[in-house]
Amino acid sequence: MQVKSGMVSNRSLKKVVKELIDDVILEIKGIPDFLLIAFTSKYKRTDYKRALELLTQETGVKNLIGGTFPAIGVQNEVPTTQGGAAFTFKGSEIKVQRPIIYKNIRTKKKKFITEFPKIYNTTKAKSKIAFVLSTGPKLQPNAMEQLKLLDSYPAIRYQKMFNVLGSGLEWLLGKQGLGTGSYIDELLNYLAINNVSELIGGATFDIDLENNYQFVSDFIYSNSLVGTSFSSDTIKFGHSWTFDKSEKTKEYSITHKLKSGYIQKINGERANNKLLQIMDVPSDIYNEFFEKFSYANALYLSGIKEEDGNYHPFMTANHPKLKGVVSTLPPSKITEDPIKAELFTQSGLGIEKSAYECVNKAAEKITNPKFGIFINCANRLLIAGDKIAEENKKLAERLGDNVPFITLYSGCEFSIFSKKPKYTTVSIHGLVAGK
Amino acid sequence: MSSINRVKSELEDLLELEDVEAVVLFRIDGSVIESSFDNNYTSRKIRVLQWCKDNVPRVSQEMRGNNLQKVTYELSDTCILFFAIGKIGILTTLANNTANLSLLAVETKRKASTIENYM
Structure with a gap:
């Protein structure tokens, strides 16, 4: 099985993509079976579109999934807040479900919660896990001003009524592609009930709560959920989560x-x-x-x-x-x-320690790790600042020096563990694949 | 591409980040190796840059003496990040006071490490 991950930091997304293609993706012999692409969130939408077109044309990859995040990290590198990263693999040991897109996920949940479990359960492989990226918090610049209403006497006195009004308001915001990531909590509960037993995912995010995007192939979306699943009879998928409990x-x-x-x-x-x-x-x-x-x-x-x-x-x-x-x-x-x-x-040391705890638990039944995917809260990045590289070193320490991994600094993190959903923030969720 | 052009390109990357107003690579004696500025030359910015130039020798001495990799100054309207580049350089990033210093420090550290490799 061939696995590669790498990162490029540059103000020009075109340059980032060209280097990712040459130095990471084309290092795989043949067309990769899976490509996860993450870009930082301050480039223009048109730049992302061109980048995705170039990626699909140059690599021929069909199963491309990705999104935008405030920062991205890979093994042996200081994370970047201005660039992109690619994580890719090829091999008969893991079967990858063709990535699927669900548009306007905040207001149109039904299709996802009915269709996705069926797709997930088509395979009877020994080990399988869904991988999902969904739109994260995006608010209007005057959001705090609007929230003042929730401090009013009626909002405190008549909470039930305001909960109903609040869900209506959330729906209206969702129609405009705005809102928090809490809608994912509801989705996870539905998936778990419908036999999606293992899942890991995160929210695409911009630290200024502006636009965040999701990718499938060379298509770009702004208010959507993209998902796939990995299944295997020979590779195990261990996953875990934790937070800084200093x-x-x-x-x-x-x-x-x-x-x-x-x-x-x-x-x-x-x-x-x-x-x-x-x-x-x-x-x-x-x-x-x-x-x-x-x-x-x-x-x-x-x-x-x-x-x-x-x-x-x-x-x-x-x-x-x-x-x-x-x-x-x-x-x-x-x-x-x-x-x-x-x-x-929270502290830098606590963040390092919790990262190790997460990877250690995810890898506890795996003796030969092949790769890792980590969804890490962007807030942890803000706490650690330039010391965030130490956290990645902890992941590498447990996985092994040459094991490729990618860390996405997200708007919220979520998993399903043995049909138990877990939607969190300020946390790290990790997937380790291996034998 | 020559080393100095590579350094210049890295500085320009930093300048593209939100709230960054100028990036200067100083030698530890305060002389400028390379720099990158946005086009908005204000007297405030020039004053702060002069302050940086005057203080780089002292700051770099403090950094070396105390084994510091990064020093941050938060003035009333400007933030300044000094990152040590080996034993010879100081990467100096000026940003306005609304800059997210944590995010800025992540990328500046990365650039400092890259520039060190070029030198």
């Missing part, structure tokens, strides 16, 4: 919240001020720093304890315009009762 600091109770994940009150008080107070962040310093930004927020990691004793991580985003707090809690985790949450710290 240190738990303080507990708090989410007493008023909406299904969208918007937290109105913590411990019975307005969530924004209360959370800052719990975190010991002086509100005047915070306001001075963040008021000039339309999007930038104080982002903090929290977790809720689940029945099995593990934590479900989520991100809270404070913004001076709001009295509440935006969170990435998925709808399935929002219960009627107050939610007990705990603040977690």
Whole structure:
């Protein structure tokens, strides 16, 4: 089995693609069976289109899937925020399902949840896993201003009514290609019920919450889900997830919240001020720093304890315009009762450690890894900054020096493990294939 | 392509990043090896560049003395990232104060490593 991955960093996407073709894809003898292409998110749509056309023409590859991300990493390289990466393989040991596209996935879920499980279950191979990339958070520049409505007295007093209104609003935003990534939580639950037993995926994303794109072959989409699946009788697919659980600091109770994940009150008080107070962040310093930004927020990691004793991580985003707090809690985790949450710290070392934990668990039943695909939260990249290369070194340390892998820094991460869906943020999900 | 043209191309890559206003490769004594600027020459930018040039010898001495790979200065309206390039150079990136310093540092580190290979 031939596997290659590589990365090129340059302001010109044309140059990036030419080098990826010459130095990575054409290193495979024959037409690759699978090609995952990831570009960073600040190029123009027309540039992506030309790049995909060049890729398909020059390589003849049929099973091309990909998207745009704030950053991308591969083995033995410092990740890039300006360029692209290719991950490709060829060999009879893995059968690749022809990639499929589901347009307007936020509002048209039915086709995906009925069709995809059937496609996934056509093979009876010993080991199989679906691989999905879906559109991630994209919001209007004045989104924070619009959210002010959720701080109003009626929104707090009549939560059920606002949940209905909120889902209507989400649908309308979804029609315009806007919204968060939480719709994926619902999709995963449907897939798991319909016998999709193993899946790994991530959300295409732009750090400024602007356009993100998905690719299949030489087609480019902006509000869609693209998916495929790998199956094999000889190769095993191990996968896992985790997050930086460095240190738990303080507990708090989410007493008023909406299904969208918007937290109105913590411990019975307005969530924004209360959370800052719990975190010991002086509100005047915070306001001075963040008021000039339309999007930038104080982002903090929290977790809720689940029945099995593990934590479900989520991100809270404070913004001076709001009295509440935006969170990435998925709808399935929002219960009627107050939610007990705990603040977690994040650190560069914690991020490295959790990356190793993820790859180690994914590879625990594999003695001879062939490749890895990692979906890693873009927020972890922001925490680690230029130390992010250390995280990739940890992945390489466990996989082996010459094992190709790709890391996509995504808008949210998700998996299905033995029919149990897991939609998270601030996390790393990893797939390791091997014998 | 000659080494200096390759270096120039890497600096131009950095200049294309959001919020980046100028990129200069200094020798540790403060002399300019290569640079790349956007076309918007403001007195503020020229003042900050002069400040960088004057301070590179001191900053590089501090970096070498304390084994630092990166030093960041956040002035009122400008952020400056200094990355050491081997023992002879300092890659200096000027960005406006809304720049995402984490993302900028990732790419600057990458470029510093590439430029070091050219030198």
